[in-house]
Amino acid sequence: MQMPAPDQAVIGRRDAIVARLIAALSAAGDAAARVIDDPAETRAYECDALSAYRCPPLAVVLPSTTAGVAAVLRLCHEERVPVVPRGAGTSLAGGSMPTADAVVIGLARMNAVLETDLADRFIRVQAGRTNLSVSSAVETAGFFYAPDPSSQLACAIGGNIAMNSGGAHCLKYGVTTNNLLGVTLVMMDGSVVELGGPMGEAPGLDLLGVVCGSEGQLGIVTEATLRILPRPAGARPVLIGFDSSETAGACVAAIIRAGIIPVAIEFMDRPCIRATEAFAGAGYPDCEALLIVEVEGTAPEIDEQLRLIRAIAETFAPVAFRESRSEEESRRIWLGRKSAFGAMGQINDYMCLDGTIPVSALPQVLAGIARLSGEFGLDVANVFHAGDGNMHPLILYDANTPGDLERCEAMGAEILKLCVTVGGCLTGEHGVGVEKRELMGVQFDAADMEAQMRVKDVFDPLWLLNAAKVFPLAVSAPRREGLRHAA
Secondary structure, rough: OOOOOOOHHHHHHHHHHHHHHHHHHOOOOOOEEEOOOOHHHHHOOOOOOOOOOOOOOOOEEEEOOOOHHHHHHHHHHHHHHOOOOOOOOOOOOOOOOOOOOOEEEEEEOOOOEEEEOOOOOOEEEOOOOOOHHHHHHHHHHHHHHHOOOOOOOOEEEEHHHOOOOOOOHHHHHHOOOHHHEEEEEEOOOOOOEEEOOOOOOOOOOOOOHHHHHOOOOEEEEEEEEEEOEOOOOOOEEEEEOOOOHHHHHHHHHHHHHHEEEEEEEEEEEEHHHHHHHHHHHOOOOOOOOEEEEEOOOOOOHHHHHHHHHHHHHHHHOOEEEEEEEHHHHHHOOOOOOOHHHHHHHHHEEEEOOOOEOOHHHHHHHHHHHHHHHHHOOOOOEEEEEEEOOOOOOOEEEEEOOOOHHHHHHHHHHHHHHHHOOOOOOOHHHHHHOOOOHHHHHOOHHHHHHHHHHHHHHHOOOOOOOOOOOOOOHHHHHHHHHHHHHHO
């Protein structure tokens, strides 16, 4: 994986830039901000959860206000210093990996709840607030925030917006863009704009939709207005075990085809089941693959939905069908799924992919992944949001074995190409980052990418914001350098 050569002139001005950053934050009145330039401390920001690739940044800034972010961006724009926005660093696609000449702007100190309106069902928070704590802020009033990535205990709302994150319950409630009402966005030149708000966007261009999922390339979100929803009357998950992954995939397609929309359908195969059992002891059945299917509503509604789901599942000869009968049992069913990535990390190095496919193609793609596993000689554990076809194959490799990472990358590329071939796309919620950057040509032709890059030209004319991400370097590097020299 290549990164552009750092600007040595910027690196040579490092001490002066750091001094100006400290002065700019002081002038902006951001007394709680911090600038980190000690090389030993900046190493904590050299990568995100895609830890195979890393590079310490020039410096790290931790502002606590929108004014502080604006002051830093204004200065970096003047100094022509690249900037990498960072939420909590849980990105799995290298979305917040810096370059040696870049300033990382971390939002961890921007974690306040700014406004809660239960009547109009919204909450306004700073972008560094963690996903799970948004729901915690309104749960006593009977509300919740729907998007729930597996990393929701740690991941930040700003990062969720950058990657348009989803989660287990996105089948019914949608991903971040479906629950985002407005943002405060700081542009690269330090100007601050408001997009949308409690009542959503005004008529005109859907700029909020452009920003959500833009991977920090257009501006830095410092505040977000989020839709909150009343908690359902009840919810109940079931575990369904099968003797093959392909059969489990076919069952998912049959449930969706029948017009039933559970709140979630999650998939795990045997390697993942074994790892999570050893790690969390959730009490999963011993089988080749299992589904967690959750429905919600009143008790009669839940009973009827589960009756229909059981009837469909029985046509695929399940080896287990376990319905939750208590809150504790429901918690344990979800415990294993929420622990899956951490459990796999306890036993192996892995790369987590994020291709999305039509649900009807699940059996075909699962068979294709198994075939590629044999061809490349690398094991795969599958855990993913089956209801909307958001695949998360975990390719297992040994980081200490020369050539294993490269083999893993090559296999991952073939899996993602397969996803696109069957009518899917390269990413569902993790983003493109550096991981899939060179695969963009598989899904988009030159005209498609040119249109996308023109949008970045408008928001960030000098290509200073997270510029080495998303677009293939052969396409973006000449454009970036040309624009900077022209300026």
